[in-house]
Amino acid sequence: MNKILIIILFAIFPIVYAKGSYQDCSLYNIYSNVTTVDFDPDPPLFGLPLKFNYFVSGLKPTTTSTSIFFAFFSENANVPFDAHIMQVKSNLTELNLTDLYVHTPLITSDYAIMVALIDDSVGYVNCIMFPRFLG
Ligand SMILES: *[C@@H]1O[C@H](CO)[C@@H](O)[C@H](O)[C@H]1NC(C)=O
Numbered sequence: 001m002n003k004i005l006i007i008i009l010f011a012i013f014p015i016v017y018a019k020g021s022y023q024d025c026s027l028y029n030i031y032s033n034v035t036t037v038d039f040d041p042d043p044p045l046f047g048l049p050l051k052f053n054y055f056v057s058g059l060k061p062t063t064t065s066t067s068i069f070f071a072f073f074s075e076n077a078n079v080p081f082d083a084h085i086m087q088v089k090s091n092l093t094e095l096n097l098t099d100l101y102v103h104t105p106l107i108t109s110d111y112a113i114m115v116a117l118i119d120d121s122v123g124y125v126n127c128i129m130f131p132r133f134l135g
């Protein structure tokens with residue numbers, strides 16, 4: 001293969017993080033447990049909503065407001081460029097959310113996704129990051 005063809009192939013097929021790869025949120029100084037989250041399609045496709053399934057057990061019930069937070073971060077950015085927050089039931093020991101649709105950003109599909117459960121009295125209950133940078 002000549003050099004130009006190799007360059008073109010790399011341009012067409014950027015390196016994507018493996019499906020399912022995740023990390024904790026310590027990069028953002030959030031030190032909480034990670035939990036089971038999956039989404040489809042993974043990696044995300046530009047313009048298509050993501051369908052999330054979210055399950056957590058062993059929660060300490062609280063009567064304060066609880067929300068689930070989906071945020072999209074550029075590489076090395078401290079604040080998300082897009083985010084969605086949804087209130088969920090509080091005072092539960094277990095949360096099972098299925099088929100939760102979240103709109104993806106309309107400016108790029110080069111991002112990391114943060115999914116966090118936040119309770120007004122506790123702060124971050126848990127948090128997980130999915131780096132899906134296009135390399
Ligand atoms: C993480 O999970 C462990 C085991 O379930 C629990 O003992 C610990 O308190 C949790 N840590 C945080 C920060 O929620």
Ligand SMILES: *[C@@H]1O[C@H](CO)[C@@H](O)[C@H](O)[C@H]1NC(C)=O
Nearest residue numbers: 061062063064090091092093
């Ligand atoms: C929270 O849940 C407990 C246990 O199910 C229940 O006894 C209590 O009434 C609930 N509190 C509120 C404010 O919903």
Ligand SMILES: *[C@@H]1O[C@H](CO)[C@@H](O)[C@H](O)[C@H]1NC(C)=O
Nearest residue numbers: 054055056094095096097098
């Ligand atoms: C969560 O709810 C879905 C749909 O009701 C169910 O199929 C699934 O088994 C539940 N998951 C857990 C861990 O309870």
